[in-house]
Amino acid sequence: MNDQPSRRQFLGRVGTGLAAAAVASPILAACSSSSTKSTAAAGSSGTAKRGGTLRFAVAGGASADTPDPALAGTSFTLYMAANLYDTLVRADQNFALAPALATSWSSTPDAKTWSFRLRDGVTFHGGGKLTAKDVAYSITRILSPKLASPALANISPFLKASGISAPDPTTVKFQLSAPNAFFPQILAGLNFGIIPDGTTSFAKPAGSGPFFLQEFQPLANAKFARNTDYWRSGRPYLEAVNLVSIAEDSTRVQSLIGGSEDLVDNITGADVKLLAAQPGVQTLQIKAGGWVDLAAWGDTKPFNDPNVVTALKYAANREQIMSLVAPNAYLTGPDIPVPPSDPFFPHGLKAYAYDPDHAKHLVQQAGYQDGLDLTLYAYEGDKLDAALAFKQSAQPAGINIKVVTWPHATYWTQVWLKKPFVGDSWARLHTSVILQSAFAAQPNEFHWKDDSFNGLLTSAVATTDATRQKTLYGDALSMINDKTAGIIPGWEPQLYGASTKLHGVELANGGQVFLDGAYFA
Amino acid sequence: MLTSPRWRGLAPYLRLPVRLVLSLLAVSVLVFLLTIAVPGDPARAALGKAATPAQLKAFDAAHGLDAPLYEQFGRFLQHLVLGQLGTSYASGQSVATAIGARFERTFFLVLIAWLIAALISIPVGMWSGRRAGSVADSAVSGITLGLAALPEFVIGLLLVFIVGVKLGWLPVNSTQAGYATTPWGDFSSYLLPAITIALTIIPYITRLARANAREVDSEPYIRAAILRGVHGPRLTFMHVLPNAAPPVLNALALQFAGSIGGVVVTETVFGFPGIGQLLVQAVGSRDLPVVQAITIIIGAVYVLVNTLADAGVRALTPRLRPTQQVAST
Numbered sequence: 001m002n003d004q005p006s007r008r009q010f011l012g013r014v015g016t017g018l019a020a021a022a023v024a025s026p027i028l029a030a031c032s033s034s035s036t037k038s039t040a041a042a043g044s045s046g047t048a049k050r051g052g053t054l055r056f057a058v059a060g061g062a063s064a065d066t067p068d069p070a071l072a073g074t075s076f077t078l079y080m081a082a083n084l085y086d087t088l089v090r091a092d093q094n095f096a097l098a099p100a101l102a103t104s105w106s107s108t109p110d111a112k113t114w115s116f117r118l119r120d121g122v123t124f125h126g127g128g129k130l131t132a133k134d135v136a137y138s139i140t141r142i143l144s145p146k147l148a149s150p151a152l153a154n155i156s157p158f159l160k161a162s163g164i165s166a167p168d169p170t171t172v173k174f175q176l177s178a179p180n181a182f183f184p185q186i187l188a189g190l191n192f193g194i195i196p197d198g199t200t201s202f203a204k205p206a207g208s209g210p211f212f213l214q215e216f217q218p219l220a221n222a223k224f225a226r227n228t229d230y231w232r233s234g235r236p237y238l239e240a241v242n243l244v245s246i247a248e249d250s251t252r253v254q255s256l257i258g259g260s261e262d263l264v265d266n267i268t269g270a271d272v273k274l275l276a277a278q279p280g281v282q283t284l285q286i287k288a289g290g291w292v293d294l295a296a297w298g299d300t301k302p303f304n305d306p307n308v309v310t311a312l313k314y315a316a317n318r319e320q321i322m323s324l325v326a327p328n329a330y331l332t333g334p335d336i337p338v339p340p341s342d343p344f345f346p347h348g349l350k351a352y353a354y355d356p357d358h359a360k361h362l363v364q365q366a367g368y369q370d371g372l373d374l375t376l377y378a379y380e381g382d383k384l385d386a387a388l389a390f391k392q393s394a395q396p397a398g399i400n401i402k403v404v405t406w407p408h409a410t411y412w413t414q415v416w417l418k419k420p421f422v423g424d425s426w427a428r429l430h431t432s433v434i435l436q437s438a439f440a441a442q443p444n445e446f447h448w449k450d451d452s453f454n455g456l457l458t459s460a461v462a463t464t465d466a467t468r469q470k471t472l473y474g475d476a477l478s479m480i481n482d483k484t485a486g487i488i489p490g491w492e493p494q495l496y497g498a499s500t501k502l503h504g505v506e507l508a509n510g511g512q513v514f515l516d517g518a519y520f521a
Numbered sequence: 522m523l524t525s526p527r528w529r530g531l532a533p534y535l536r537l538p539v540r541l542v543l544s545l546l547a548v549s550v551l552v553f554l555l556t557i558a559v560p561g562d563p564a565r566a567a568l569g570k571a572a573t574p575a576q577l578k579a580f581d582a583a584h585g586l587d588a589p590l591y592e593q594f595g596r597f598l599q600h601l602v603l604g605q606l607g608t609s610y611a612s613g614q615s616v617a618t619a620i621g622a623r624f625e626r627t628f629f630l631v632l633i634a635w636l637i638a639a640l641i642s643i644p645v646g647m648w649s650g651r652r653a654g655s656v657a658d659s660a661v662s663g664i665t666l667g668l669a670a671l672p673e674f675v676i677g678l679l680l681v682f683i684v685g686v687k688l689g690w691l692p693v694n695s696t697q698a699g700y701a702t703t704p705w706g707d708f709s710s711y712l713l714p715a716i717t718i719a720l721t722i723i724p725y726i727t728r729l730a731r732a733n734a735r736e737v738d739s740e741p742y743i744r745a746a747i748l749r750g751v752h753g754p755r756l757t758f759m760h761v762l763p764n765a766a767p768p769v770l771n772a773l774a775l776q777f778a779g780s781i782g783g784v785v786v787t788e789t790v791f792g793f794p795g796i797g798q799l800l801v802q803a804v805g806s807r808d809l810p811v812v813q814a815i816t817i818i819i820g821a822v823y824v825l826v827n828t829l830a831d832a833g834v835r836a837l838t839p840r841l842r843p844t845q846q847v848a849s850t
Contacts, residue, residue: 057694057696061802063811148576148579148583150568153571217699220699221794245794247789247798247802248792251693251790251792258685258689413565437570
């Protein structure tokens with residue numbers, strides 16, 4: 001979810017920072033240019049140097065921010081959690097898992113019982129050795145609805161507190177209530193950072209992460225210092241990290257250019273062009289950071305007519321829509337929530353090509369001889385951009401769209417899941433998670449309900465056979481592309497501005513920024 | 522007692538605190554009514570799109586968002602009377618803790634801005650008013666008119682770009698102010714936002730000072746002073762200024778109070794960790810205790826400064842002084 005900044009929403013967007021960062025994790029709208037570096041390149045270098053303080057200016061933050069990893073939701077708290085804590089496993093940009101606090105993990109063939117073997121010799125910031133009890137405690141507390149963790153909705157369908165056990169000090173077992181072959185993906189989320197058993201106060205948070213917290217004022221700043229006992233040998237390279245909160249986009253970018261910050265998040269298309277023209281600065285990005293969509297209720301007139309749904313898909317000029325949403329750095333694709341780079345992307349699946357004549361023909365076939373009138377709701381930012389561009393692209397097909405700009409403050413209570421045709425955007429999530437939350441969950445924004453689709457998802461999470469998973473998800477995704485009443489014109493990047501001296505920053509989906517490998521050259 | 526001539530003399534001074542308390546009470550009620558109208562859905566914002574209705578409900582219950590309005594108002598009034606600012610829904614932290622250091626920083630920021638504005642606009646306005654119609658006067662009028670037309674965030678961003686980035690004279694953003702334990706601990710972080718705020722006050726006060734100087738200038742006692750041979754700065758500052766000052770001082774005081782409430786934009790532009798920045802975010806996340814506390818503080822500053830300004834103007838203007846001295850002697 002992102003707020004593409006503009007003067008129009010100068011104050012509005014600041015206030016919505018919390019919601020923007022939390023509801024679907026930050027997808028950062030913007031674009032790239034020739035100076036844009038892929039993070040793979042930024043992340044690899046053999047000449048890491050010790051020392052230096054990284055100054056990181058962050059757009060999102062809230063007065064309610066806390067160093068409790070289970071409650072991290074704004075971008076500020078997610079960055080804090082990545083510095084302070086470790087998860088059992090870490091996921092990269094395409095959800096490949098790497099060991100972190102767990103050195104190995106495995107499941108029974110039915111994907112119902114998972115065990116994780118813990119790393120030896122990990123210590124928490126306050127002292128104390130990591131044991132299985134700490135892991136059990138950290139995961140159990142997220143399952144308590146009273147804590148209200150944003151991760152609760154992801155894990156509660158699969159795990160009850162009674163299913164967690166610590167048979168020995170280095171093994172944690174999860175007996176799931178429903179099979180999930182991708183269970184470790186959930187635990188890779190920053191909310192699942194491991195804290196010492198019995199922790200209730202976060203005034204002096206103890207994690208095992210690369211940095212420990214020295215000072216924290218919500219919605220202002222957080223100071224971190226190097227954890228000399230960090231378990232990744234030689235890391236972290238930085239002596240200190242200072243996070244500061246700067247909601248205004250221009251000030252954040254000017255601070256990078258002026259040299260008072262080394263890393264800034266949430267930059268925009270205009271900023272990327274600006275940065276490309278400046279010496280000493282670069283952009284870092286995840287290309288498929290998140291997707292935008294125009295979602296209609298497939299069970300409601302006129303969208304319950306397959307001709308209308310197909311007409312909408314043919315009436316979308318994906319290039320044109322995405323070039324407005326994320327100039328220079330967009331990807332287009334079929335109407336599915338999985339980008340072409342993902343291992344589960346169905347090979348050869350193509351997007352509906354823009355064909356307004358055919359769309360017009362389908363609209364007439366559906367009985368709308370004089371054209372089809374629709375009302376589409378969106379709030380400012382990528383959603384509104386997508387809606388306005390689609391309006392233009394659908395006009396030649398005889399589809400007349402009235403775009404209603406709704407205030408962000410009440411969008412989630414009065415528009416989303418309440419109006420039959422809305423603009424929306426989502427962070428990139430693992431295939432198993434996004435298909436469940438955006439398409440299988442009831443109600444969903446597409447009013448999509450299909451037993452055979454649900455069957456495919458259930459089978460895919462219940463098998464540990466990777467080839468079979470790919471086939472099942474391939475079928476489910478093809479189904480979405482053809483049948484759900486939604487258009488997913490493409491993907492926008494997650495973008496950061498950085499000093500060219502800064503190397504080794506690791507970016508992952510959902511606004512995760514890892515600094516343990518970062519250093520100044 | 523109060524009717525005795527002795528006590529009646531104190532009545533104007535007693536009236537002030539009573540008026541102060543009544544105004545504050547009115548402000549509080551208004552603030553409560555306004556804040557309950559703030560739209561938003563903190564539960565969905567915190568828990569995300571995948572949250573179930575039961576999980577959303579649990580969040581509301583845990584954060585006191587499901588309490589009926591009369592209960593919320595009761596709690597609010599109770600806190601107010603006890604002088605407590607309550608607990609933030611969102612963080613569970615005491616609101617006083619959340620606001621304390623921020624208020625100090627904002628107050629100091631506005632104070633610097635206000636001093637800059639007063640030191641520039643009063644002399645310039647006086648000087649220009651005494652030369653009404655001259656080229657210099659027209660230039661001052663043109664510049665102040667131009668400044669008045671510029672919104673705060675434009676001034677702020679221009680300063681960021683020119684003074685911060687291009688010239689590198691002052692910090693580009695004010696985030697470092699949050700690390701210092703005293704406002705003067707990181708004074709340079711205060712300057713750009715202070716200048717931004719000052720530039721919004723200066724046009725108004727300069728023009729007011731100019732108009733008053735011009736008016737006083739045509740008074741017979743000034744002509745008399747000129748005929749006695751008084752001229753130059755002595756005439757301007759010893760004769761014109763005292764007579765032109767009261768309305769200008771009153772306006773300056775109101776500008777001070779107004780700036781405390783108006784720092785929202787400037788603080789946001791510079792990432793200045795004050796109450797304005799907190800207020801914007803608290804409105805967005807519908808953290809009502811924080812919103813209420815900040816608006817009441819702003820209201821209190823307004824009422825207090827206004828009251829003090831009234832008293833000041835009264836003291837400076839002989840014909841506005843209470844006549845009790847005559848009555849009680």
